[in-house]
Amino acid sequence: MSAPRPAAGLSDAAERAGLALMRRADPETAHGLALRALNLRHAAGLSPERGPVTGPGLARRVFGLEFPNPVGIAPGFDKNAVAMEAALAAGPGFMEIGGVTPRPQAGNPRPRLFRLTEDRGVINRFGFNNDGMEAIARRFAAWRDSGAPNAAGIVGVNIGANKDSEDRAADYAAVLTRFAGLASFFTINVSSPNTERLRDLQGRAALDALLAGALEARDRAAPGVPVLVKIAPDLDAQGLADVAEVAMARKLDGIVATNTTLARDGLRSAQAGEAGGLSGQPLFARSTEVLAELSRLTGGSLPLVGVGGVASVDQARAKLEAGASLVQLYSGLVYGGVGLAARIARGLSTG
Numbered sequence: 001m002s003a004p005r006p007a008a009g010l011s012d013a014a015e016r017a018g019l020a021l022m023r024r025a026d027p028e029t030a031h032g033l034a035l036r037a038l039n040l041r042h043a044a045g046l047s048p049e050r051g052p053v054t055g056p057g058l059a060r061r062v063f064g065l066e067f068p069n070p071v072g073i074a075p076g077f078d079k080n081a082v083a084m085e086a087a088l089a090a091g092p093g094f095m096e097i098g099g100v101t102p103r104p105q106a107g108n109p110r111p112r113l114f115r116l117t118e119d120r121g122v123i124n125r126f127g128f129n130n131d132g133m134e135a136i137a138r139r140f141a142a143w144r145d146s147g148a149p150n151a152a153g154i155v156g157v158n159i160g161a162n163k164d165s166e167d168r169a170a171d172y173a174a175v176l177t178r179f180a181g182l183a184s185f186f187t188i189n190v191s192s193p194n195t196e197r198l199r200d201l202q203g204r205a206a207l208d209a210l211l212a213g214a215l216e217a218r219d220r221a222a223p224g225v226p227v228l229v230k231i232a233p234d235l236d237a238q239g240l241a242d243v244a245e246v247a248m249a250r251k252l253d254g255i256v257a258t259n260t261t262l263a264r265d266g267l268r269s270a271q272a273g274e275a276g277g278l279s280g281q282p283l284f285a286r287s288t289e290v291l292a293e294l295s296r297l298t299g300g301s302l303p304l305v306g307v308g309g310v311a312s313v314d315q316a317r318a319k320l321e322a323g324a325s326l327v328q329l330y331s332g333l334v335y336g337g338v339g340l341a342a343r344i345a346r347g348l349s350t351g
Helices: 008-022 027-043 084-089 133-144 168-178 198-202 204-221 237-249 281-298 313-321 331-336 340-348
Strands: 060-062 065-067 071-073 094-100 113-116 121-124 155-159 185-189 227-231 254-257 277-280 304-307 326-329
Touching (some): 027 084, 027 113, 071 340, 084 094, 094 133, 094 185, 121 281, 133 168, 155 168, 168 204, 185 204, 198 204, 204 227, 204 237, 227 237, 237 254, 237 281, 254 281, 277 281, 277 331, 281 304, 281 313, 313 326, 313 340, 326 331, 326 340, 331 340
Parallel strands (some): 071 094, 071 326, 155 185, 185 227, 254 304
Antiparallel strands (some): 121 277
């Protein structure tokens, strides 16, 4: 017999109190503490949910996978696969770990994460800091084999390349191969602004060659597992058209729109001038425009994942109406807590 769920009001109050405390800490330190607190809360049986939120109108089949609800946690929240069970127990329909590179990588010097409280945004310049594919895959496999209630849940792997790699295409293929049999889907991240010249891989010829190699690795090691590509919001009209054409020609399974932006228009926060990628509310309008344009360019034939500034039911619904099949949250969790995914999923239910 499962333990009773804690009262929603108590859980919400505790989450608000925890968020207030963590905002006093350095953002990156606070993020690490939040992951630990999430695991401890789950281990103590205090999670307000026991798994993905379900309800009328929420379930959907996208790129061959059955999602219990369309609201996911974006990569960056759990880079190193240390809180997957607890995160899925908080109510999202899926999550994505990473970005993962072949070799462990320290990333850029700290500080490298900044809250833009007045703008409800976040700037990061992490630089793909992660434990490397071997350590993360072992952790992932142990969880899949654990028999935990959510161990069969939908978890994708966001793939990056090492900063000093001489063959970035080979890096993507290596990580994909290592996570074969573990990942529910793969996302080829060519749009982080924090790894030098990574965004150059979004150019038509480079992207086509990269995706060809990744799909070949998928067909060899993990046949049938969906492969998506994550793009930047800063592409111009021709760049977006090129991405759409390459994705359709290569029969990619989907596009994630979008990563963070280098734009700084209209910001008020004191830290707005920090280098790195901007996410959160300032990104919402542009990322949604890109999403809608990709939907138009692909004729609705390619599943799209809408990311960027989702922090409410209305914003999630706007992404879906713009052409997304699924949405993801990251910066919204900084201000709304991990329970935000469940609240949005419930708000989207037609029941």
